[in-house]
Amino acid sequence: MEHWIRVEPNVKVYVNDLNPLGNKTLLFIHGWPANHQMFEYQYNQLVPMGYRCIGMDMRGFGRSDKPLGGYDYNRLADDIRCVIGALGLHNITLGGHSTGGAVAIRYMARHKGHGVSKLALFASAAPSLIQRPGFPYGTTREAIEQIIQSTYKDRPKMLHDFGDIFFYQPVSQPFSDWFFLLGLEAASWSTIAVSNAWMAEELFNDLPRIQVPTLILHGVHDQVCFFPLAEAQHQGIKNSVLIPFEDSGHGLFYDERDRFNRELARFAG
Template identity: 60%
Template sequence: MGFYIRVEQTVNLYVEDLGPKDGQPILFIHGWPVNHKMFEYQYNQLPKKGYRCIGVDLRGFGKSDQPWEGYTYNRFADDIRAVVDALQLKNFILVGFSMGGAIAIRYMARHLGHQVSKLALFGAAAPVFTKRPDFPYGMAKEDVNKLIKETYRDRPKMLSDFGDIFFARCVTESFKNWFHGLGLEASGHGTAMSAIALRDEDLRGDLSKINVPTAIFHGVQDKVCPFELAEAMHAGIKGSELIPFHYSGHGLFYCELEKFNSELVQFIT
């Protein structure tokens, strides 16, 4: 069932609510630059096991409103809080992929883990997405600037080029076209502004504020968020579990689909 939730006076987010309403809720935060439909192959399976899957399109993406402003981790986290409160979620599992993982971490820190029982981070763009003088891992800021420039110049080509480094294992052309289409559903400006957040935000101070069981799923061959980011998160989040996906790139949710779903069920059970 799809519907809208108002998170600001002029901003509504599209939400998909799948599975039994009395099931354990799992709230999914998608990555840049796609939308909640990227988790199709989890939504297909988890409700069969009794889980309630809630997918949210972040502002500027998918079917959600596309405001000119508000593309910061703080605002994204506040939007998630508004969804949690509107649905009156309690004891829910928060999961986030790539930029969605970064937003999940900011939610945990900014909203003190409000109603979250467990946290799962998939190829998260954290603790820092871009290289810094004191953090030598991640993308170069110049490469992110190029993504932003290409978003405003030729967004379909940018998405296609970005997709070429997304999956480590071969995927069909049909699948690549489908995934590419998810990116095209987004606002061009929202895509660019979110890339600025990816480039500039720093979550290192947030990690120590996470105090729920946390699993870090990460592709060893990830070319977008290198595996060193997972190791840094693992070191910074007390008691976290690091689950490497040896044959996956950034798109571990599909590269090793069966292992991904199996490990997720094992963690959330």
């Protein structure tokens, strides 16, 4: 079932609600620069198991509206609140990948986890994607600035290069082409705006405010959100479990999809 949910007077986000009568509900928040379709290898296994899987395209990405503004974590978290309210969701597992995981953390802190009973973080860009004083574990500010400049200059090449470091396991050329096209569905300005948000946003104060059981899944070979970020999340969220994926990079949802789906189903069940 498809929905376009109004989150601001002139902005609607796209939501794909699979198996609305399922026993347990998972709301998936995708990472940059893709959209909810990145989780199709989760939908294919979890829906037949009886789960309700809801995929949301963040504003600026996929089939959602693409306004020129509103790409800070607070606004993106507020969009999640609008979706949860519009669909009347409660007692759900909120799952987020990369930037989507960071926004999910902000949602839990900013909206006191409204409607959410469990949180699942996949290769999340938290507590900070970039290095900061006292936190040397992220990527460099210069690397993000290079992504932004590359997006201005040649966005398809930037997306192609990003895809090259995304997965640890070999993927087929057709799969690589498909993943590349997900990034092209985003607007160039939203792609840039979220990149700028990485440099401005940090979630050190958000982590202790999470009060629900939290599952942290993270690839040991992640070249985007390095594994020490997962360890910092585990340290900062008191009721959390960290499961390293030894044969995965940033795209652990595909690198080790069977194990990923088992762990997520066990946690959400």
